[in-house]
Amino acid sequence: PIKKMWGGRFEEGGDQLVDQFGASISFDQEMAKEDIMGSLVHVKMLKATQILPAADAEKIIAGLNELLTELKEHGLNFDVANEDIHMNIEALLTKKIGPVAGKLHTGRSRNDQVATDFHLYVKERLPKVVAAIRGLQGALVKLAGENVETIMPGYTHMQHAQPISYGHYLMAYFQMFQRDVERFQFNQQHTDLSPLGAAALAGTTFPIDREMTTKLLGFKQPYANSLDAVSDRDFALEFLSNASILMVHLSRLCEEVIYWCSYEFSYIELADAYSTGSSIMPQKKNPDMAELIRGKSGRVFGSLVGLLTTMKGLPLAYNKDMQEDKEGVFDAVKTILPSLKVMTGMMKTLKVNKDQMAHATHHDFSNATELADYLATKGVPFRQAHEIVGELVLKGVKTGRDLADITLAEFKQIDPRVEEDVYQVLKPAVAVQRRNSLGGTGFDQVRAQIAAAQQILAAD
Numbered sequence: 070p071i072k073k074m075w076g077g078r079f080e081e082g083g084d085q086l087v088d089q090f091g092a093s094i095s096f097d098q099e100m101a102k103e104d105i106m107g108s109l110v111h112v113k114m115l116k117a118t119q120i121l122p123a124a125d126a127e128k129i130i131a132g133l134n135e136l137l138t139e140l141k142e143h144g145l146n147f148d149v150a151n152e153d154i155h156m157n158i159e160a161l162l163t164k165k166i167g168p169v170a171g172k173l174h175t176g177r178s179r180n181d182q183v184a185t186d187f188h189l190y191v192k193e194r195l196p197k198v199v200a201a202i203r204g205l206q207g208a209l210v211k212l213a214g215e216n217v218e219t220i221m222p223g224y225t226h227m228q229h230a231q232p233i234s235y236g237h238y239l240m241a242y243f244q245m246f247q248r249d250v251e252r253f254q255f256n257q258q259h260t261d262l263s264p265l266g267a268a269a270l271a272g273t274t275f276p277i278d279r280e281m282t283t284k285l286l287g288f289k290q291p292y293a294n295s296l297d298a299v300s301d302r303d304f305a306l307e308f309l310s311n312a313s314i315l316m317v318h319l320s321r322l323c324e325e326v327i328y329w330c331s332y333e334f335s336y337i338e339l340a341d342a343y344s345t346g347s348s349i350m351p352q353k354k355n356p357d358m359a360e361l362i363r364g365k366s367g368r369v370f371g372s373l374v375g376l377l378t379t380m381k382g383l384p385l386a387y388n389k390d391m392q393e394d395k396e397g398v399f400d401a402v403k404t405i406l407p408s409l410k411v412m413t414g415m416m417k418t419l420k421v422n423k424d425q426m427a428h429a430t431h432h433d434f435s436n437a438t439e440l441a442d443y444l445a446t447k448g449v450p451f452r453q454a455h456e457i458v459g460e461l462v463l464k465g466v467k468t469g470r471d472l473a474d475i476t477l478a479e480f481k482q483i484d485p486r487v488e489e490d491v492y493q494v495l496k497p498a499v500a501v502q503r504r505n506s507l508g509g510t511g512f513d514q515v516r517a518q519i520a521a522a523q524q525i526l527a528a529d
């Protein structure tokens with residue numbers, strides 16, 4: 070085992086298995102860029118405050134810049150013996166510029182360093198997540214615009230309930246994703262804080278300038294409390310929580326896509342690119358991508374529960390447990406971004422079988438509420454109207470007759486106030502069009518919703 074950067078107090082050599090077990094370089098190298106950026110800002114501040122002689126600071130800055138270029142051009146070589154990204158970067162810097170590299174860590178600890186890197190990482194990804202959600206919202210709004218008057222069954226309990234507009238259905242998902250956007254944007258407020266300068270836990274005796282490092286790192290403000298700065302992982306928990314809710318939405322949408330492209334429904338057909346075949350059954354066209362997104366929700370929820378559990382009993386301030394905070398977040402980023410992009414493409418390319426959707430509303434008695442409402446407007450108390458229509462449905466189910474098959478004479482027997490116009494009301498498309506209460510499925514309402522959504526997207 071090699072000599073540790075913190076090895077002064079130790080007498081015995083390490084244990085290889087323990088070193089491996091304690092190391093985080095296998096995954097925290099994901100924050101290599103953030104780590105170098107954080108160090109660059111830190112050393113610039115050390116120079117400006119004259120904590121370090123300018124000449125030393127310049128050497129460190131030049132070395133870090135070289136590392137940054139190398140990282141971008143061909144990547145850096147890390148060694149598990151150096152434990153984590155922070156000590157690996159410092160080791161590489163030392164190799165480059167010699168022992169003066171050791172001055173970089175003045176007035177800093179790995180505790181504020183790792184927190185800084187992690188904030189930078191999440192802060193940079195949040196707008197990408199929002200942009201990806203915006204892309205999906207755009208696809209939903211477009212498809213909704215083409216399907217305002219596409220009639221489909223609306224379901225409760227997976228049973229036909231009332232006919233609705235497919236555009237209205239799509240806009241329901243737009244609204245869910247809108248809340249996701251808002252949650253991720255709020256998440257940014259709690260991520261846009263600089264922990265740098267909190268040092269190990271208590272601040273430092275060096276006359277550091279936290280305002281300067283905050284500004285140079287592009288953070289809105291510094292953490293007000295050094296203990297909080299190094300102990301806080303709320304921003305990561307919020308990210309995982311927001312990502313989990315987002316995955317719930319994607320998963321529900323996928324569930325319906327999967328049902329709806331089945332033979333029984335045949336409401337939609339996925340583009341070939343978003344489907345896969347079977348190695349044995351030649352006729353198959355499977356909605357694998359929708360299933361995969363639905364399935365991937367599990368790992369994101371797992372990461373949330375994992376980090377909540379890791380954090381829940383931790384005393385202040387830093388504890389090594391917190392090294393477990395990163396992989397779930399990295400994984401969530403790498404799960405939700407492609408999930409959103411694949412979902413967007415899927416929605417952009419799917420084919421809507423408008424006739425099949427509309428057909429499904431024709432003999433399903435989903436106009437029963439219309440008839441009950443009609444009778445109620447003629448003065449029949451709604452409870453009584455409900456009972457009457459229920460009996461008509463029962464009779465219809467037994468005799469194979471729809472409500473629209475009932476003759477006017479038969480209707481007159483039920484209530485003499487029923488007129489010819491009842492047949493108009495019983496048409497599914499008319500039923501949808503007439504649900505014009507605010508936020509309802511009526512065509513005008515759906516159009517208004519789409520217009521408002523377009524404004525939100527355009528303002529972004």
Ligand code: ARG
Pocket residue numbers: 093097153154179180183387389391392393
């Ligand atoms: N690799 C560590 C982590 O990810 C960095 C911070 C280590 N600090 C410490 N005092 N051991 O959490």
